[in-house]
Amino acid sequence: MAASLKKNRPCYVTTPIYYVNAKPHIGHAYTTILCDTFARFYRFLGHEVYFLTGTDEHGEKIEKTAQQQGVPTIEYVDQVSERFRALWNDLGITHDDFIRTTEQRHIEVVHCVLQQLHAKGDIYLGKYKGWYCTPCETFWTQSQLEKGNCPDCKRPTQELEEDNYFFKMSKYQDWLIDYIKAHERFIVPQSKEKEVLSFLKEPLEDLCISRPIARMAWGIPLPFNADHVLYVWFDALINYISAIKYGKDNEYFNKYWPATIHFMAKDILRQHAIYWPIMLHALGLEMPEYVLAHGYWTMEGAKMSKSVGNIADPYDVIAAFNRDTLRYFLLKEVRLGLDGAYADEYVAGRFATDLANDLGNLIHRSFSMLEKYKGGVLPKAHADDTYGPIKKAALALGPAISEAMVEKLDPREALTVLWEFIGMINKLIEDTKPWTLAKDPAHAAALEDFLYVLFESLRFIAVTLVPFMPDTAEKILELLQQETTCTIDEIRTWGGLKAGIKLEKGDPLFPKLEEKK
Numbered sequence: 001m002a003a004s005l006k007k008n009r010p011c012y013v014t015t016p017i018y019y020v021n022a023k024p025h026i027g028h029a030y031t032t033i034l035c036d037t038f039a040r041f042y043r044f045l046g047h048e049v050y051f052l053t054g055t056d057e058h059g060e061k062i063e064k065t066a067q068q069q070g071v072p073t074i075e076y077v078d079q080v081s082e083r084f085r086a087l088w089n090d091l092g093i094t095h096d097d098f099i100r101t102t103e104q105r106h107i108e109v110v111h112c113v114l115q116q117l118h119a120k121g122d123i124y125l126g127k128y129k130g131w132y133c134t135p136c137e138t139f140w141t142q143s144q145l146e147k148g149n150c151p152d153c154k155r156p157t158q159e160l161e162e163d164n165y166f167f168k169m170s171k172y173q174d175w176l177i178d179y180i181k182a183h184e185r186f187i188v189p190q191s192k193e194k195e196v197l198s199f200l201k202e203p204l205e206d207l208c209i210s211r212p213i214a215r216m217a218w219g220i221p222l223p224f225n226a227d228h229v230l231y232v233w234f235d236a237l238i239n240y241i242s243a244i245k246y247g248k249d250n251e252y253f254n255k256y257w258p259a260t261i262h263f264m265a266k267d268i269l270r271q272h273a274i275y276w277p278i279m280l281h282a283l284g285l286e287m288p289e290y291v292l293a294h295g296y297w298t299m300e301g302a303k304m305s306k307s308v309g310n311i312a313d314p315y316d317v318i319a320a321f322n323r324d325t326l327r328y329f330l331l332k333e334v335r336l337g338l339d340g341a342y343a344d345e346y347v348a349g350r351f352a353t354d355l356a357n358d359l360g361n362l363i364h365r366s367f368s369m370l371e372k373y374k375g376g377v378l379p380k381a382h383a384d385d386t387y388g389p390i391k392k393a394a395l396a397l398g399p400a401i402s403e404a405m406v407e408k409l410d411p412r413e414a415l416t417v418l419w420e421f422i423g424m425i426n427k428l429i430e431d432t433k434p435w436t437l438a439k440d441p442a443h444a445a446a447l448e449d450f451l452y453v454l455f456e457s458l459r460f461i462a463v464t465l466v467p468f469m470p471d472t473a474e475k476i477l478e479l480l481q482q483e484t485t486c487t488i489d490e491i492r493t494w495g496g497l498k499a500g501i502k503l504e505k506g507d508p509l510f511p512k513l514e515e516k517k
């Protein structure tokens, strides 16, 4: 379990800060929704949460894109950063902060970090010779190249030699290996931990962290040599501590650091599992509790990416369905860590079966029955010992989803557990046949017992949905006349619904696509 959860201290969760060289797509939305789900879940458990996202705005790639578009770089980054911010607002993301690396508050902390590492002797001036991939902003050694091309994006590289500053990563290699080995779940999932350890079997080279300003001006100038700007990755990683005022407000910083989880895809695991821990260690700071790398969303068999052009727009999914459908699909479709195939038909499939059919119909038919048999008034339960298995399963929901999220870091399993319960309630309706009970006055009490169990089960479902599908949870809770801001405490005991309340049937939660049009 995350130490912050054990110690009851605030949870600090982060997304990568996204490059502003293209508009956001489903891949970016996935990481942010995943992080939002954990943030909401920690709040649901009663923790204070600090959820950070933002944009990474320096570097050659961004400078070049702005030039191609004929816009001053700062105007360009302002526009694209705004698109990320707008998308997160439109998706109902509950971040507490949105950091931009062009902000003064970030630049000040970057300077403070560089001064500290420089004073400590961990940054030195040296000669860099290597093969540079401009799109990836990465220098490669000759042995890393594939037929002279970048091993990541497969595009041509350029040979460069220049004076540059270096960060002494090699000095900390043994420490990092020991740390990873001693902290079994520092890198999640385990397959990725193995990959990092295997990469660390080779000697780690010192990291070249500067670029001559003459070649690349769009970066943070080094405080000890203004002819150089900082390498974009060194700048970007510092966002995780600049947002919480490292070096400026110790009390604030110590409240949130160390981070609970840094989320990202596997493309940038190396930076987060090697560079970043070493930077933190060199600064004398504690390690984040988890570095979690998920897989890629692919489309037509390739990683969804702007450069390939195979991207899906989150706005299209919200327009066709709604934002909870997007959340549900992304969280349920893949096992965390594995790649997932995206296609509009797959979303439509989940929508029709799991959402409209299993959940939407359950809500709709329950309210229809209550209206038909009881004029919408929730009856009192008579017998306490009937429906034991249902109550037991309802009371097991909280512990089961906590285990899935806290111990296993697995929202998919949490949703699976909830959908098993939804299936159980749907089956309960079929098995009990309330339409038969309603025909015979001798079964009046049995019908009332059933209706109470049914509606109380809906309350358990709605509360459990809160961190995962917040809009849907809110709608059901409103229909049940319950508080919409609720925590896991609401599903610790059975019997929260008061008999005698008059409930109204609402609109379908997941209208069929043609109805929506």
Ligand code: MSP
Pocket (backbone or CB within 6 Å): 015, 016, 017, 018, 019, 020, 026, 027, 028, 030, 031, 056, 236, 237, 238, 239, 263, 264, 265, 266, 267, 268, 295, 296, 297, 298, 303, 304, 305
């Ligand atoms: N700016 C760096 C991150 C710096 S963090 C200190 C960066 N930006 S990025 O815009 O390229 O974002 C990469 C991240 O976006 C991935 O790690 C992942 O979180 C998300 N994704 C982008 N494409 C994705 C997929 N096709 N599939 C899954 N996630 C994707 O790297």
